[in-house]
Amino acid sequence: MNLLSILLQAAGGANQWSGILMMVVVVAIFYFFMIRPQQKKQKEIQKSREALKKGDKVITAGGIYGKIKEISDNYMSIEIAEGVNIRVDKTSIFASAEDAQQK
Structure with missing residues (x-):
C-alpha cells in the first residue's frame, strides 16, 4: 500500500x-x-x-369570555351571560381575561 x-x-x-x-x-x-x-x-x-379560582374572568381557546363559577378536577363551569353557564375542559382555558388584555 x-x-x-x-x-x-x-x-x-x-x-x-x-x-x-x-x-x-x-x-x-x-x-x-x-x-x-x-x-x-x-x-x-x-x-x-x-x-385560577372561582370568580376569575377567563377566555377559552375558542374565544369565549366568561367568569368561573365552579372548578372541578377535569372541567370548569363558566358563566358567559347572566344565568347561562357552560362546562369546558380545564385544558381549553387559554388565559385569564386580565392577562389577555395586557398582551
Whole structure:
C-alpha cells in the first residue's frame, strides 16, 4: 500500500464522523430554539391554569369570555351571560381575561 491510499482511507473515516457530528448539532439547535421554549411556555400556561379560582374572568381557546363559577378536577363551569353557564375542559382555558388584555 502506498501513502496516498492510506491517506484517502483516513479521510473517508473523518467524513463519517463529521456527518454524525453535524446531525448532533442540528438536533441540539432544534432543541434549544424550538422544543425547549415551547416546553417553558406550556409550563407557564399550566401554572396560570392552576392559579385560577372561582370568580376569575377567563377566555377559552375558542374565544369565549366568561367568569368561573365552579372548578372541578377535569372541567370548569363558566358563566358567559347572566344565568347561562357552560362546562369546558380545564385544558381549553387559554388565559385569564386580565392577562389577555395586557398582551
